[in-house]
Amino acid sequence: MATKTQTKGAGTFTLAGLGEGANRRVVEILQERLAALVDLSLVLKHIHWNVVGPAFIAVHEMLDPQVDAARLMADETAERIAAMGASPNGNAGALVALRSWDDYDLMRAETLEHLAALDIVYRGLLTSHRAAMDEVGDLDPVTEDMLIGQLRQLEQFHWFVRAHVETREGALRTEGETTERGAARRVRGNGTATRRTAAAKA
Ligand SMILES: [Fe+2]
DSSP: OOOTTTOBTTTBOOOTTSOHHHHHHHHHHHHHHHHHHHHHHHHHHHHHHHEESTTHHHHHHHHHHHHHHHHHHHHHHHHHHHHTTSOOOOOHHHHHHHOOSOOOOOSSEEHHHHHHHHHHHHHHHHHHHHHHHHHHHHHOHHHHHHHHHHHHHHHHHHHHHHGGGBOTTSOBTTTTOOSHHHHHHHHTTHHHHHHHHHHHHO
8 A cells, every 4th residue: 555655746656764855865866876877888888899909808808797787787776766766767868968977088099098098987986976875875775785785896896997007016007197088198008118128128
């Protein structure tokens, strides 16, 4: 039987026991996270298709499990929105309207260039995902739990990517860069230069 809090207007409802204002705000936050996760899955596939260079197959194959996981997270997020009585918008127009970032900036590029740029992508996504988790924590711990699980997996993927642009001292080769193009420029030709130096010494 539907309770008063579960029925509102034309078939919309809120989670039993969760206030209407909290429900509305959590849904807003999740709709942004849905756009961010769909965008991440698109960017990862874009890189999967556009990466070139000596380590092509390693990077090409590393990215597909990340695509699959991002899609599952988007699905989980959309279904949480539906469970909360709202309508998840998975259309491309909604994604573009909601996002506060630009399209990924590289087309065909070498492995290190894409990984340096992808490090920037993950940093942006993880910062906004963690902010969402913090805000949701005060409103709905059940949704917070979902975001915590997603963050744990996304942070591991970020490490997989970042490790490619770290030095043995643990510094980031792209330290201080905030744009995908800038990060890619910093590592451009890095592998080639190393190989040339080694060849010259031989
Ligand atoms: Fe593929």
